[in-house]
Amino acid sequence: MRYLSIDVLRTFAIAVMVLVHFCENLAGVTPPFTGLGAPLFAFLSGVSYRLLVAGYERKGRSEEQISKISVRRGLFLLGLGFAFNVLVWLPEDTFNWDVLTFIGFGLLVLNLARDLPPPVLVLLAAAIAGVAPVLRALVGYDAYWTQGDYEGDLTLHDLFVGWSVAGYFPVFPWLAYPLAGFVVAPRVFDAADASRQALLAGVGLAAVAALLLALRGLFPDRIAQAFLQGWGMFPATIEYLGGTLGTILVVLVLLHRWLDCRPAAAAGGCWAGLAQQFSRYALTIYVVHHVVHLWPLWLLADRRAGETTQHWGQATSVPTAVALAAGFLLACAACLRRFGRDGRGGLEAWMRWVCD
Amino acid sequence: MHPSAIDPGSLPPGAWQRHYRFVEQPPPEAAAAFAFSPPAVGWAVELDDAAAGAGRLAVLAIPCTDPEESPWQERARSWAEGGAAGGANCSTVILQHALVLTGCGRLAVLAAEDRLEALARAAVETACHDLQLGDLERELAGNWAEWQADVQLTQTFNERTLARQDRFRRRFGEVTDLALRAARLAAPIHAPHVHPPTLASQVQERLRDRRHLAHRHETLTDQLGTFQQFYEGCWHRVNDHLLARSSRILEWTIIVLLGLQILLSLYEILGSLPAQ
Numbered sequence: 001m002r003y004l005s006i007d008v009l010r011t012f013a014i015a016v017m018v019l020v021h022f023c024e025n026l027a028g029v030t031p032p033f034t035g036l037g038a039p040l041f042a043f044l045s046g047v048s049y050r051l052l053v054a055g056y057e058r059k060g061r062s063e064e065q066i067s068k069i070s071v072r073r074g075l076f077l078l079g080l081g082f083a084f085n086v087l088v089w090l091p092e093d094t095f096n097w098d099v100l101t102f103i104g105f106g107l108l109v110l111n112l113a114r115d116l117p118p119p120v121l122v123l124l125a126a127a128i129a130g131v132a133p134v135l136r137a138l139v140g141y142d143a144y145w146t147q148g149d150y151e152g153d154l155t156l157h158d159l160f161v162g163w164s165v166a167g168y169f170p171v172f173p174w175l176a177y178p179l180a181g182f183v184v185a186p187r188v189f190d191a192a193d194a195s196r197q198a199l200l201a202g203v204g205l206a207a208v209a210a211l212l213l214a215l216r217g218l219f220p221d222r223i224a225q226a227f228l229q230g231w232g233m234f235p236a237t238i239e240y241l242g243g244t245l246g247t248i249l250v251v252l253v254l255l256h257r258w259l260d261c262r263p264a265a266a267a268g269g270c271w272a273g274l275a276q277q278f279s280r281y282a283l284t285i286y287v288v289h290h291v292v293h294l295w296p297l298w299l300l301a302d303r304r305a306g307e308t309t310q311h312w313g314q315a316t317s318v319p320t321a322v323a324l325a326a327g328f329l330l331a332c333a334a335c336l337r338r339f340g341r342d343g344r345g346g347l348e349a350w351m352r353w354v355c356d
Numbered sequence: 357m358h359p360s361a362i363d364p365g366s367l368p369p370g371a372w373q374r375h376y377r378f379v380e381q382p383p384p385e386a387a388a389a390f391a392f393s394p395p396a397v398g399w400a401v402e403l404d405d406a407a408a409g410a411g412r413l414a415v416l417a418i419p420c421t422d423p424e425e426s427p428w429q430e431r432a433r434s435w436a437e438g439g440a441a442g443g444a445n446c447s448t449v450i451l452q453h454a455l456v457l458t459g460c461g462r463l464a465v466l467a468a469e470d471r472l473e474a475l476a477r478a479a480v481e482t483a484c485h486d487l488q489l490g491d492l493e494r495e496l497a498g499n500w501a502e503w504q505a506d507v508q509l510t511q512t513f514n515e516r517t518l519a520r521q522d523r524f525r526r527r528f529g530e531v532t533d534l535a536l537r538a539a540r541l542a543a544p545i546h547a548p549h550v551h552p553p554t555l556a557s558q559v560q561e562r563l564r565d566r567r568h569l570a571h572r573h574e575t576l577t578d579q580l581g582t583f584q585q586f587y588e589g590c591w592h593r594v595n596d597h598l599l600a601r602s603s604r605i606l607e608w609t610i611i612v613l614l615g616l617q618i619l620l621s622l623y624e625i626l627g628s629l630p631a632q
Contacts, residue, residue, distance in 0.1 A: 116604075116608060117601055117604060117608070120604075120608040123608075123609060124612055127612055127616055131616055131619065131620070135619070135623050138623040138626075139623060139627060140627070161626070190519070
């Protein structure tokens, strides 16, 4: 069963990521709404996995079959993530621990954790979020980041540190998002009380994050520096985790009540169909939007016999980058309307063909 | 006038028509009612209005010395049969110049005037048990498919099926309620023959036989027992699962905490290694 609330959120995540990446990579400017897309993407991967498992259970698939499908999907995304890193970010960034490799690993973890009681998963997510600042301090997080980018050596030590703590989307603390999504999904979509618990949890998390941000100055310096580092995506601070997770929960519940529980609200709107198409092809759009704006940069610089990344972040002005991003999204909408109706094609179809 | 309807004005002298409903609690003293004879527990309360309804019984009593020759026999039979939608055959008991006709929600008694009241009370009591048993049978039949579907759901108990615990608890309550109501009927339905016998007691015994009350009650009790056993088993399994779940949560909490400690130690060791 498709939920329009999930489709709308995933479309929003994709649109935000496209805009942010075009602005950052073409114009070298980080828009103020940066940091909203990836948490949503990671959270929804947990929600979707929970719904996927429920669907397989309804169809009578055995636990073993579901495990095999989950592992294959996880490995597919991991492999796709590494291929994406090599082909899009070029071989020197193979192990930058981007979002695709993270979501692939997240699926492998969710497969192992899916039979655990929800309180244990909540504890696990909280522990992962809570221990991340300590681990960052232990490994010397700042040493791996230069000029806002992750730079790890190709050593076993750095690979491990990058994957777990210091990369773009490391396990600590980002794994908290898919775990939260997995725990929350049945409490939103199967709940008799229209997900009141999830709404309260979301409001609570957002409120705690806002309080921590507001009261940071009142904490001792050591705690403020080690644990409360303000609002930031790289590294993902506790305030950022709480704030984004709380906001996502509240928005998901409200959208669920508005769109899923009252289908008449969305009936007849072409935006609903568009959101479904964008959501269905989110993975493909994620990969393609990188290809269409990064490959021309690399090829142009390579053709001029310069450094391959010479034009990165300084190819266009901000308005041009925004216009290009909007053009890309419009082109996607047109393509999806023309070719995407049958659900075939795209990386998602390949994943289903390989894994299911 | 409908052939199954009887104009009270056309009844012979000494005849009467009453409407009863059955209650399990003692009715107010002012109410016209009579208590069932032990071991049955219940009261038949006389109603003022003649409206038919679920759980109500209409009784027609006609005095006559020989019911089989009485011109009222056929009219009483068609009246008794008229209670059911589309008409239905009624049970007939003839004993010692007394005739009792039992239809759906209607009861006709034709007997000598001095025996009429006692016979009517005995027949009303049996009709009450018949009605209650019928209600239980209908409730069981109505729930059967739903309860049977639960058998499929109890193959596995895990985290995702935990939400069913409330459902099993509710169903166990429903089945137990039906079983208790059936158990309450056991005493009057399986009551031994009265000694010395009276005409009323014999008519009551024959009506019980004619309506197969004992067999129906045994069948109902067996069926309810099966479901009760099933849901009791489910309830035990849910409880066992909840207990195991609590232990599991505790175990995993310890595992997570130990894992964190190991992780922190590991990173401390990693941090203390000389840079390459």
